[in-house]
Every structure is written in structure tokens, then in C-alpha cells.
Amino acid sequence: MELAVKSLTIADFMDHDPHAIPHTANIREAVDSLLTAGVLGAPVVDEQQNVVGFVSEHDCMKDMLNGSFYHEAPDKVTSVMFNDPVTVDPHSSIIELAEAMMSNKPKNYPVVRDGKLVGLISRKHVLQALLEND
Numbered sequence: 001m002e003l004a005v006k007s008l009t010i011a012d013f014m015d016h017d018p019h020a021i022p023h024t025a026n027i028r029e030a031v032d033s034l035l036t037a038g039v040l041g042a043p044v045v046d047e048q049q050n051v052v053g054f055v056s057e058h059d060c061m062k063d064m065l066n067g068s069f070y071h072e073a074p075d076k077v078t079s080v081m082f083n084d085p086v087t088v089d090p091h092s093s094i095i096e097l098a099e100a101m102m103s104n105k106p107k108n109y110p111v112v113r114d115g116k117l118v119g120l121i122s123r124k125h126v127l128q129a130l131l132e133n134d
Contacts, residue, residue, distance in 0.1 A: 011090035018120035043110040053081035
């Protein structure tokens with residue numbers, strides 16, 4: 001008897017609301033967005049929804065500290081974001097992504113279709129997919 005193998009694609013498990021931050025935002029706005037969404041990081045996008053970076057709470061910490069302590073105006077999110085985030089295709093395999101995550105550090109990957117941001121997938125999503133299909 002042959003068992004049917006379910007397709008495990010990134011699209012099946014990604015967060016369809018990646019909580020993108022506009023590249024025009026300042027760091028204070030980015031932090032507010034991250035905290036409101038309850039996420040540790042988010043893609044930074046331009047007006048056409050192209051991913052131009054990725055920003056995490058950690059990336060914003062120094063600027064927020066300077067702003068609180070020295071009362072400085074917040075810099076743009078582009079000054080602290082990671083400029084070359086690894087993106088994935090929604091039709092790619094969860095298994096292949098899990099294997100890549102074993103050797104790469106990113107915890108979150110923007111999901112891009114036809115150059116535009118369509119979601120976000122994290123280690124949590126990948127683990128959920130693997131658990132559900134164990």
C-alpha cells in the first residue's frame with residue numbers, strides 16, 4: 001500500500017501578514033510596529049512592496065537607547081536594518097528550508113513572489129509544519 005505524501009510548501013505555513021515596515025519609517029516607528037505586531041523582526045519594503053531589508057528589535061536597541069538617554073531624534077530604519085536579507089519563494093519546500101536553516105542564522109525569511117513581499121516564514125512555522133506532518 002502506497003502512502004500519499006502531502007506537499008509541504010512554504011505557502012502552506014507562512015504568515016500571510018509579514019508586518020512589513022516602510023523604508024521611510026524611522027526607528028521609533030519601526031519599534032512601535034514590531035511591538036504592536038508582537039514580532040521580533042520584520043521585512044522593510046519600498047513603495048512597490050520590494051524587500052529592501054530586514055529589521056529586528058536587536059537592530060533598533062542602540063538607537064532607542066540613544067533617543068531615550070540623549071533625547072536624539074530617531075534615525076531612519078534604513079540606517080540599522082540588515083540590507084541583504086535571504087528571501088524564499090512560496091512554492092519552495094519546507095523540508096529544503098528546514099535543511100537550510102540548520103546552517104544559516106536567519107530565524108525569519110521574507111517570502112517573495114514575482115519580486116513582491118507576500119509573507120514571512122520563521123523557524124516556528126517550519127517546526128509547526130514538521131510536527132503536523134511527522
